[in-house]
Amino acid sequence: MLTNRILMVVALLAIVLGVVLGQAFITWVNATLLCLSCIGIQ
Amino acid sequence: MSRLVSLLLNTKRRWVQAVSFLMMNSFVLQALKAIPCLGMNCYACPGAIFACPIGTLQHFAAIHQIPFYTLGVLCLIGALAGRLACGWLCPFGWLQELVYGLGRRFRWPRWHVSERAGWLRYAFLIVLVGLVPFLTLEPWFCKLCPVGTVEAGIPLLLIYSDLRAQAGWLFVVKVAILSGFVIWMMSSKRPFCRFVCPLGAIWSPFNRLSTLRLAVDEATCTRCDECRRVCPVDICVYENPDSTRCIRCMECIRVCPTGSIRLVGE
Numbered sequence: 001m002l003t004n005r006i007l008m009v010v011a012l013l014a015i016v017l018g019v020v021l022g023q024a025f026i027t028w029v030n031a032t033l034l035c036l037s038c039i040g041i042q
Numbered sequence: 043m044s045r046l047v048s049l050l051l052n053t054k055r056r057w058v059q060a061v062s063f064l065m066m067n068s069f070v071l072q073a074l075k076a077i078p079c080l081g082m083n084c085y086a087c088p089g090a091i092f093a094c095p096i097g098t099l100q101h102f103a104a105i106h107q108i109p110f111y112t113l114g115v116l117c118l119i120g121a122l123a124g125r126l127a128c129g130w131l132c133p134f135g136w137l138q139e140l141v142y143g144l145g146r147r148f149r150w151p152r153w154h155v156s157e158r159a160g161w162l163r164y165a166f167l168i169v170l171v172g173l174v175p176f177l178t179l180e181p182w183f184c185k186l187c188p189v190g191t192v193e194a195g196i197p198l199l200l201i202y203s204d205l206r207a208q209a210g211w212l213f214v215v216k217v218a219i220l221s222g223f224v225i226w227m228m229s230s231k232r233p234f235c236r237f238v239c240p241l242g243a244i245w246s247p248f249n250r251l252s253t254l255r256l257a258v259d260e261a262t263c264t265r266c267d268e269c270r271r272v273c274p275v276d277i278c279v280y281e282n283p284d285s286t287r288c289i290r291c292m293e294c295i296r297v298c299p300t301g302s303i304r305l306v307g308e
Contacts, residue, residue, distance in 0.1 A: 004121055007117060007120075007121040007248075007251060008118060008121045008122070010117070011113075011115075011117035011118035011121060012114065012118060013114070014110040014111070014113055014114030015110070015114035015115060015118065017110045017111075017114075018109070018111020018112070018113075018114055019111060021110065023107070023109065023110060023112070024076045024111050026101075026105075026107075027075070027076050027077075027078070027093050027098050027101075027112065028073070028076035030085075030098060030101045031075035031076075031085040031090075031092075031093035031094070031098065032072060032075050035084075035085060035086040035097065035181075035184060035194070037181050037182075037184040037185045037190075038097065038181075038184045038185075038187065038190035038194050038195065039190065039194045039195040039198050039199065039205070039213075040185070040190070040191065040195045040199075040209060040212045040216040040217075041208045041209055041210070042212070
């Protein structure tokens with residue numbers, strides 16, 4: 001299905017763009033720090 | 043494709059779910075926290091190795107950036123397999139199925155909620171995961187999320203007394219929400235997945251567009267409703283094989299007496 005192929009290409013491009021913008025690193029930092037909201041403190 | 047179908051049908055899904063939960067919380071390779079988790083698994087859990095995608099999306103909303111990376115990963119998975127990860131990998135989905143099984147064993151009364159309320163998960167996604175963090179700079183879905191309560195809040199507060207001293211009304215609210223969901227899980231199949239989960243809301247539209255899809259041979263289908271009986275999200279598969287609620291668990295394929303349901307792909 002063409003739509004499916006286009007979606008996958010767009011998704012891959014978004015991943016590459018995100019990595020280039022440093023978003024993978026931001027994700028790692030955010031996930032590594034203790035999330036006080038998640039545990040119900042803040 | 044036939045090999046994949048065969049592998050999925052011959053694998054005990056409950057074992058895959060259990061192994062997935064253990065792997066996602068195995069406390070190894072913290073570098074993997076750059077990768078969005080393929081399921082609802084709180085990254086505040088002491089053992090979590092991946093990043094909760096919903097927490098990540100809220101964070102990017104709070105810092106006013108478009109989350110290309112996280113959305114790209116989620117869209118890629120959705121385009122390949124729709125909501126397959128919901129049915130095979132998500133720890134909270136697994137928990138809901140276990141609790142529902144307990145409810146059946148103890149003859150807990152069943153509670154049917156209209157599927158029309160399924161739009162709520164899109165509302166939670168847009169409002170609590172997108173709009174509210176954008177405006178308040180706080181991850182409000184995380185503050186209320188029952189997954190975080192059961193995987194991170196309760197374990198961490200049990201282990202660390204100094205954290206326990208800081209818990210206040212928010213923790214009480216989180217525990218109340220979790221308790222409500224546990225009671226609901228005993229009465230209904232996967233209520234969080236069907237009415238709340240923002241991750242499921244992201245993947246739901248992909249069910250109709252993904253490489254992997256379900257198809258029903260209407261010529262051989264006898265409408266015996268066995269598919270609906272085993273479906274973890276209560277779908278009448280022969281009416282809507284690519285339902286946005288479908289979590290691609292393949293239980294309907296296993297149980298269909300005439301073999302009318304099949305997995306198709308391109």
